[in-house]
Amino acid sequence: MPSIFTHAAIPLALWCASERGRISPRLLGAGVIAAMLPDADVLAFALHIPYADAFGHRGASHSLLFSTVLALLAAVLARPLRATRVQATAFVFACALSHPLLDAFTSGGLGVALWWPWSDSRLFAPWRPIRVSPFANNFFSARGLQTVLSELRWVWLPLFLCVLGWKAMQHRAPVEIQHP
Template identity: 35%
Template structure:
């Protein structure tokens, strides 16, 4: 019989960026598509797609070995699952007239970002990116992200806060740069239109 408290302490070490980090990545990706005038709900839904694979954390409450296909960083973190998540949200959350290619692409990239960010996070087993076609676990050689444990107790709380700091640096700052760059590109595309709207001076 597994002790639930001991199991929860073990799961508090789950190797992943926090949900906040994944959500920020989803929002940053959405900014790159704002020139296409996506429906407003896309902001929230892209963040949801970016966070959704971590639902497999609850499966980890069951008594399974770390490398089990259903366990954390297993099939739910695969590229195939990301495509399914994006397709499901795309079909269920948008009206037919809102289902444009740019919307689908935004949601798909947001969902795909989850496994790739986890592969950049230190600690734990790798990410099963190509399940169900391959059980190989993948991890990047360079892993700047830090494990984000549940803040249970003083030690885990400090480690959680430190992981948030690393996410601010490695996810937050690039997200801001992407948002700023996307805004500059949109303004650059609008500039000729604005200049044509101003009548020429007769002098």
């Protein structure tokens, strides 16, 4: 998995790329929580649930179904999030789904159960450049530093460049069409 901090990168990038005020601070907070929440499944280790179990790490909480449930919850909470139902649903769904997709690009683990409950298969992306993050007790180590550098290169820098490119396209002067 990427570090918990990097899972917040997608909602933050979407917020930065949007017009000011379009995504409320409350909706941004909900998106950050939705992007990080799937890793609450590490509690399964304390409950002696095996990693490969459907409710183990990178299992059900990393599924399309889980992302959909969070999005539907956001739709119900749209007013307190200061968003329309469509905006809350779409933003939270994208943020929640970003978590298993980022995890699929990591170099370790068992893959993500993206299609649970329809399939127990664990999936990886065909290309896995992001170093898998060590768990909390080993995060502040040489391996943790390698993970952070990998995340900066493969997640934060590309997102930063995408946001800059999007902002540059938005602020370009409109081209005037001259008719003969």
